[in-house]
Amino acid sequence: MxxxxxxxxxxxxxxxxxxxxxxxxxxxxxxxxxxxxxxxxxxxxxxxxxxxxxxxxxxxxxxxxxxxxxxxxxxxxxxxxxxxxxxxxxxxxxxxxxxxxxxxxxxxxxxxxxxxxxxxxxxxxxxxxxxxxxxxxxxxxxxxxxxxxxxDTVQRGEIHKAAVFVNNFVNHLYYIGETICEENNISNTILHPLIKETSNKVMNLSPFNAQTGPAKRGDKKTIENHLKKLSGINKEIYKLLSHSIANLYGKKL
Amino acid sequence: MxxxxxxxxxxxxxxxxxxxxxxxxxxxxxxxxxxxxxxxxxxxxxxxxxxxxxxxxxxxxxxxxxxxxxxxxxxxxxxxxxxxxxxxxxxxxxxxxxxxxxxxxxxxxxxxxxxxxxxxxxxxxxxxxxxxxxxxxxxxxxxxxxxxxxxDTVQRGEIHKAAVFVNNFVNHLYYIGETICEENNISNTILHPLIKETSNKVMNLSPFNAQTGPAKRGDKKTIENHLKKLSGINKEIYKLLSHSIANLYGKKL
The missing domain is CATH 3.40.50.720 (NAD(P)-binding Rossmann-like Domain)
Incomplete structure (x- = not known):
């Protein structure tokens, strides 16, 4: 005991x-x-x-x-x-x-x-x-x-940092997604199957290969349309993450 | 038929x-x-x-x-x-x-x-x-x-925008998390239970209530430690998302 x-x-x-x-x-x-x-x-x-x-x-x-x-x-x-x-x-x-x-x-x-x-x-x-x-x-x-x-302490600090990205920051993006639904009178449960599939996907597929969407495609028109309907810090987040994705796939926005 | x-x-x-x-x-x-x-x-x-x-x-x-x-x-x-x-x-x-x-x-x-x-x-x-x-x-x-x-077309555009946040951007954060693991010789599968739980959580708990971590707590010391070990666009992403979370919970970083 x-x-x-x-x-x-x-x-x-x-x-x-x-x-x-x-x-x-x-x-x-x-x-x-x-x-x-x-x-x-x-x-x-x-x-x-x-x-x-x-x-x-x-x-x-x-x-x-x-x-x-x-x-x-x-x-x-x-x-x-x-x-x-x-x-x-x-x-x-x-x-x-x-x-x-x-x-x-x-x-x-x-x-x-x-x-x-x-x-x-x-x-x-x-x-x-x-x-x-x-x-x-x-x-x-x-x-x-x-x-x-x-x-060791260094590795633990790094994994904690990684956890901030895949947990705290991801959860914050869920929050932004749900806010957009609420502002447009759409039930936020409509996003749940997408949220579930996105997380399930990376169990079998690397996130690099799982990526889709306008930033990966370098689809400036869709990105501009989305940015027009965003303001404040959410707009900054959209811009920065889109640039990061576009850079990763060799696209220019 | x-x-x-x-x-x-x-x-x-x-x-x-x-x-x-x-x-x-x-x-x-x-x-x-x-x-x-x-x-x-x-x-x-x-x-x-x-x-x-x-x-x-x-x-x-x-x-x-x-x-x-x-x-x-x-x-x-x-x-x-x-x-x-x-x-x-x-x-x-x-x-x-x-x-x-x-x-x-x-x-x-x-x-x-x-x-x-x-x-x-x-x-x-x-x-x-x-x-x-x-x-x-x-x-x-x-x-x-x-x-x-x-x-309608407007609502669909908005839900597509929300989908970019909860799918494309979330998947990119998974990518960054996995990169941190790889750089530190840690198997990226260690993040999978956390990724799974984070997405399961929002099915029952609003992301506002599900949030945890240094930015929500206003824990500047941990955030500074993480920032010291980040560079380039990942550092910018960490800063911006931390500020967005801290703002939401009335914390100053």
Missing amino acids: TDIVILGAGNVGYHLAKVFSKTPDINLVQLYNRTLQTIRCFEKDTVITNQLHTLKKADIYIICVSDEAIESVSKAIPSTNALVVHTSGSTPLEVLNHHKHYGVFYPLQSFSKHRSIDFSSIPICIEAKHVNDLKVLENLALRISDTITYM | TDIVILGAGNVGYHLAKVFSKTPDINLVQLYNRTLQTIRCFEKDTVITNQLHTLKKADIYIICVSDEAIESVSKAIPSTNALVVHTSGSTPLEVLNHHKHYGVFYPLQSFSKHRSIDFSSIPICIEAKHVNDLKVLENLALRISDTITYM
């Missing part, structure tokens, strides 16, 4: 607490969060606290607070032989080096509280200085996921 | 010929394409031709050529009582008004030749001047799809 404490119940901490509280051979002994109200729903599953000085003993402490709070929160963890890890894509391993055993446990996924998630397909990127700690992290990750990847 | 002729075998024409050649009560009597080689694979299913003056008689002519060729190709169609339609998102209905019966049959999807497609979930946007022609188009569309939408 592995005793773990989770610190922080934002999107990542919330879902990790959910999954680990139901994982065999894992004992979620405590969940800390700055505000207690947020974690009341875990009262049946574990001990909850908003006091860092009341942290219980555990084998692994998983820090899920915001990047800038990781270091200070980690200092509240009693110096023990426990393994202390953070879950941040963009924070170096070494911010935890005042602990004897430390590492990173970064699930590469976009979590939303009101959406349940299947951890088994989520890649978990792990890092540790000592091989034994890495082994412990690997065993922990394998309890919830089938895809474990060793990744 | 409805006799149809398809003109043009680009991505849209190819897939429409595929589906209509297998649809009960539809008789694909001919497939025209400028180059015959492209449509040799349809020889078993229909008569193929690259000569516009040999067009056969049909009930419906479906023009699937590039936008700028629609008008000239449509003029090669013998003046009959047949219904002549194009399949373009960004071309007005009226380019076909030299025909007695004319309309638009626009499937809102991104087609790639080397990827099979299930038409049943693809929204077909139809337009016609005369109600009877609209009825004919609706019946045709219902043979292959469950989602038929009446849309």
